[in-house]
Structure formats: structure tokens, C-alpha cells
Amino acid sequence: xxxxxxxxxxxxxxxxxxxxxxxxxxxxxxxxxxxxxxxxxxxxxxxxxxxxxxxxxxxxxxxxxxxxxxxxxxxxxxxxxxxxxxxxxxxxxxxxxxxxxxxxxxxxxxxxxxxxxxxxxxxxxxxxxxxxxxxxxxxxxxxxxxxxxxxxxxxxxxxxxxxxxxxxxxxxxxxxxxxxxxxxxxxxxxxxxxxxxxxxxxxxxxxxxxxxxxxxxxxxxxxxxxxxxxxxxxxxxxxxxxxxxxxxxxxxxxxxxxxxxxxxxxxxxxxxxxxxxxxxxxxxxxxxxxxxxxxxxxxx
Numbered sequence: 001x002x003x004x005x006x007x008x009x010x011x012x013x014x015x016x017x018x019x020x021x022x023x024x025x026x027x028x029x030x031x032x033x034x035x036x037x038x039x040x041x042x043x044x045x046x047x048x049x050x051x052x053x054x055x056x057x058x059x060x061x062x063x064x065x066x067x068x069x070x071x072x073x074x075x076x077x078x079x080x081x082x083x084x085x086x087x088x089x090x091x092x093x094x095x096x097x098x099x100x101x102x103x104x105x106x107x108x109x110x111x112x113x114x115x116x117x118x119x120x121x122x123x124x125x126x127x128x129x130x131x132x133x134x135x136x137x138x139x140x141x142x143x144x145x146x147x148x149x150x151x152x153x154x155x156x157x158x159x160x161x162x163x164x165x166x167x168x169x170x171x172x173x174x175x176x177x178x179x180x181x182x183x184x185x186x187x188x189x190x191x192x193x194x195x196x197x198x199x200x201x202x203x204x205x206x207x208x209x210x211x212x213x214x215x216x217x218x219x220x221x222x223x224x225x226x227x228x229x230x231x232x233x234x235x236x237x238x239x240x241x242x243x244x245x246x247x248x249x250x251x252x253x254x255x256x257x258x259x260x261x262x263x264x265x266x267x268x269x270x271x272x273x274x275x276x277x278x279x280x281x282x283x284x285x286x287x288x289x290x291x292x293x294x295x296x297x298x299x300x
Contacts, residue, residue, distance in 0.1 A: 009039045009042060009043040010076070012036055012039040012040065013039075013068070014069065014073065014076055015028055015029055016036065016059060017052075022036050022040075022059065040052060049062070050062050050064065051065035095125070095285040096125035096126070096283075096285070097124060097125070097146055097289055098129070098145040098146045099126070099145060099147060099148070099289075100129045100131055100136035100139045100144075100147075101129075101130065101131075101150075102131065102149075102150070103130050103228075103229070104227060104228040104245065105149045105272060106128060106130055106149070107229070108247070108248040109165070109293075109296070109298060110149055110293070113289070114126060114128075117288075117289050117292060121285065132202050132203075133150035133202065133203045134201070134203070136150050137150065137154060137275065140159065140276070143280060146282050146283065147274060147275060147276045147282065147286060147290055148274070148275045148276075149164075149273070149274060150203070151167070151202070151207075151270065151272065152203070152270055154203070154275060156275075158277065158278055158279065159276065159277060159278060160278055161273050162273065162274040162275075162294055163271045164272035165247075165272050165296060165297055166269050166270070166272075167245050167247055167269060167270050167272060168267070168269045169208060169246070169268075170244060170246040171241050171243055171260070171267075172242055172244055172249060172252075172253070172260055172261065173235055173238075173258065173259050173261055174238045176238030180259075181260060183262075185261055185262065187215050187264070187265075188216075188217050190241065191218070191219055191220075193241050194239065194240030194241065195222055195240060195243070196224075196225065196231050196234050196240045196241065196243070197219065197221040198224065198225060198227075199225065200224070207270060208243055215265065222240050228245060231243065231244050232244055232252065232258070236252075236257060241261055246260070248298075274293060274294060
């Protein structure tokens with residue numbers, strides 16, 4: 001039996017049973033009466049039983065018709081509920097989004113967008129998993145998140161990668177080392193002061209190490225920490241020179257709580273990446289949120 005065709009016939013059978021008349025059912029369905037009669041006849045042939053009896057007062061269901069109607073009624077209610085559910089998903093009246101992001105990108109990039117998104121769509125459930133960029137890629141490949149926010153570069157043939165806002169790495173100090181901010185420092189000179197860096201294993205740390213090595217300088221940090229926010233705090237209290245992201249400390253720089261140490265050559269910029277699986281389609285809600293994230297800026 002062709003189920004696609006049969007669903008239409010079941011709908012017509014249901015309409016006839018509800019209306020008690022072929023003519024009325026045809027009017028309700030905006031089709032001709034012969035089309036309704038032909039559909040009922042084909043359904044009866046497929047079922048192998050008579051479903052309707054034509055009487056002077058209209059249409060009467062046979063015993064087989066009564067049994068079938070009870071199932072058709074339930075099936076159509078389920079289909080209608082499914083259609084309403086999908087409509088709610090498309091209109092962002094329900095759904096959930098699972099996001100992976102590092103602590104820093106979550107706090108400074110994702111959260112401001114989530115705040116406005118949640119106010120606009122309060123019925124969407126939001127789930128955020130904090131991991132490094134490399135761990136976020138693993139979560140996405142395992143199907144545990146809908147999309148990830150990572151530090152680029154990331155290379156993976158199974159992922160679609162969208163380039164987001166630009167980030168600018170920089171070095172900052174507090175009052176104790178403020179004199180280092182009075183003039184540009186060569187990388188070799190900078191490597192000899194107490195350096196505070198992210199722990200090895202992160203994309204951000206790898207980018208900094210590669211930049212220095214490419215310029216003939218190796219780094220031996222005084223302290224390694226697990227987050228940019230801790231690096232900011234350690235710089236403020238005078239424990240050394242911290243490698244941070246300028247976009248996220250601009251307020252501290254403006255207010256004089258931190259001072260930027262210029263380097264020669266200057267640190268290169270890089271991008272935030274928004275990653276999705278090529279194999280799994282995203283929900284309507286996830287697509288909408290990701291669209292807003294791609295349009296966001298991280299002004300220096």
C-alpha cells in the first residue's frame with residue numbers, strides 16, 4: 001500500500017464520516033464529489049472491506065468503518081500535533097540548543113548574544129558546555145552539541161567552519177610593570193620578563209608560541225593558567241606580563257587598570273570560528289542563534 005496516497009484517502013474518509021455526507025465532505029475539502037467517491041472506493045479496495053453504506057439520510061459507517069475511523073481519528077490527531085510541534089519549532093516557540101565554547105569565548109562573546117536571544121525566545125532551552133576549542137570539536141563530532149564556538153584555526157573535513165569576529169592577542173601589565181608599556185618591546189626582550197600564559201594545549205597558546213618561534217624566540221612562562229580571566233587578574237596584581245585578548249580587556253585598558261605592552265613585530269590577529277557538522281542538520285533555533293552570533297562584533 002502506498003502510504004503517501006493512503007494518508008490523503010484516510011483524511012477524505014475521516015471527513016466523510018464526520019460530515020455524514022459525500023457532498024458535505026467534498027465542500028469541506030474543496031474537491032468534487034466524484035473525487036471523494038473515487039477515493040473512498042480505492043480505500044475500500046485497499047482495505048478489503050466496505051466502509052460506508054449510502055442511505056436515504058446520508059452515509060452510515062459499516063462495522064469495519066467504525067473500527068477504522070477510531071484509528072484514523074487518533075492517527076490524524078497525532079499528525080496534527082506533529083505539525084503544530086514543527087510549526088512551534090520554526091516559529092521558535094519551543095526547542096533546545098546545545099552549544100560548546102571555551103570559558104573566555106562563552107563569557108565575552110556568547111553570553112551577551114544569549115541574553116538578548118533568551119529574552120526574545122524564552123521557551124527555547126539553552127545548554128552550554130565549557131570546553132577548550134579542541135574538546136569542542138570532539139563534542140561536535142560526537143553529536144553532543146549543535147554547534148561550537150572555537151578559536152581558529154581548526155581543520156576538519158567533517159565540519160563546516162564559519163569565520164566570526166576578529167580577535168587581537170596582546171600583552172598587558174598592571175602598575176608594577178607599567179614601565180614596560182612606555183615603549184615597544186622586541187620579542188626577545190619580552191621573553192626575559194615574567195610571562196603569564198595560558199596552559200599548553202589551547203589553540204590560543206599554540207598561536208602565541210608559534211608566533212614567537214617564527215621570530216626566533218622561545219618562551220618559558222613564569223606562570224601558566226587555565227583562563228584568560230585569571231591572566232587578567234594576575235597582571236593586575238603585578239605578577240608579570242599576561243598574554244590576553246585585547247577585545248576582552250578594552251575597558252580595563254581605557255580605565256587605566258591595565259596597560260598594553262606593544263611588541264615588535266606586533267602580534268597578529270585571528271578569528272573566532274563557528275563550527276557545525278556537515279552530517280547533522282541544525283534545529284531552527286540553533287540556526288537563528290548562530291545567525292545572530294555571526295553578525296555580532298567584538299569591537300576593540
